[in-house]
């Protein structure tokens with residue numbers, strides 16, 4: 001059975017293809033269109049996925065959309081009417097938006113793909129999140145927690161998933177919290193107030209939080225309260241996202257926290273305002289964590305299960321995920337590489353396959369590499385056109401040379417195999433560097449990533465030795481497989497890992513199993529033989545404001561436009577002319 005999943009029209013559109021229950025391909029539209037967070041109907045992603053299986057659209061058995069447009073329409077209409085006439089402008093905007101295309105998804109999908117509308121089916125948005133979290137995790141039975149901004153009505157759900165060999169699969173979402181009460185919207189409102197782009201700047205709030213003290217927790221608790229049934233409710237007097245598109249926080253919110261930060265002002269921790277913004281970030285982060293930990297703890301008590309799968313955009317908060325692992329009582333916590341809406345394309349397809357159509361369960365390959373692969377010939381050709389020579393090396397030679405490059409302080413653009421699904425570079429489209437000094441971090445920020453200084457860079461380490469450098473609760477490394485948790489760097493290593501240690505002594509570490517990306521794993525070991533520390537700084541291969549590179553042409557262009565010293569694409573290596581071949585060889589160090 002051939003099933004195509006689609007997510008679109010909010011942010012980060014994507015497509016995913018399942019054939020006989022197994023994933024064949026999945027990619028975000030932005031990686032192909034080169035428009036960051038592209039929310040358009042993902043035609044390029046769909047075409048690419050179908051190409052991978054050599055399929056025409058009419059041979060698909062079902063096309064699944066990741067939410068129910070009519071339910072969403074109902075929510076938008078209800079909320080706007082509740083706050084009419086204040087919502088007059090938002091009403092006009094929403095009606096144009098929804099009536100323009102979003103409401104008629106069955107017809108749009110049918111006409112874009114040239115298929116019968118009968119083949120188009122829908123999942124609820126949080127069913128897609130739940131399936132993306134549970135059905136991709138190596139567990140037979142787990143509690144499920146999903147949390148995001150909003151889908152149709154639900155903003156958070158709790159439930160349970162079970163897979164029975166030969167007897168089908170169950171996902172039951174027992175309870176939910178409905179819009180406008182939303183942890184995602186709470187965090188996004190603070191993201192906007194702190195001068196960052198909503199749906200993108202949430203990482204920055206989490207990074208900024210480490211510079212502050214949670215000394216405004218009481219104030220944040222005025223905007224949100226716990227309810228006796230274990231849920232939470234926002235005090236809507238502090239918010240405007242439910243009634244206008246212009247601003248997400250109200251005048252009362254500003255009265256409580258002080259003037260908002262302009263996106264154009266730098267954050268200076270030496271000023272009162274700079275420190276206030278960091279303290280506000282720390283406070284909302286603490287409240288978000290406390291609520292999630294409480295809900296997860298209740299869920300553990302209620303289900304008595306060992307495993308928890310978390311989905312939805314809120315699951316990108318690695319600090320909260322690590323606290324849930326430490327404090328909720330669950331032994332293992334799983335977060336997929338794409339817990340946000342892009343991963344819903346895969347989640348919707350899986351939900352339709354296993355639950356709606358009742359197909360048998362299949363073990364899901366435990367990696368994030370479902371996108372386009374690179375063609376190494378491209379690098380040789382592109383370099384030659386520019387009068388440069390890309391070297392072809394065998395695997396071992398390439399790994400040893402790259403370890404030398406990194407040990408010599410060079411910055412390496414690393415492309416290998418198929419593109420990652422989700423927002424993180426997990427070893428196939430990465431910029432790598434030595435993790436030891438703050439200078440290299442500052443150089444990356446200044447010359448390549450152009451990021452705010454308070455945002456940390458992440459490390460990657462072989463899973464076998466991860467525990468030596470980082471502290472994982474009860475030795476549980478699973479959250480670090482896809483960089484979904486923030487953990488303390490062991491104190492004795494913090495000086496030598498200054499480039500990846502955040503100001504609060506933590507890091508969003510990836511603990512890499514050899515089988516997931518053998519070449520990067522070998523590189524880490526080779527680098528460890530040189531430095532004594534098999535850890536590298538690993539950041540996504542893109543420039544500020546651009547999506548992660550997909551093919552070699554984009555990797556090469558980024559290499560040429562930035563201070564990346566070496567570009568590796570599969571078995572090819574290209575160095576900038578100013579970069580000398582390192583002279584220190586492994587034998588000399590031994």
Ligand SMILES: [Fe+2]
Nearest residue numbers: 148150313341
């Ligand atoms: Fe979502």
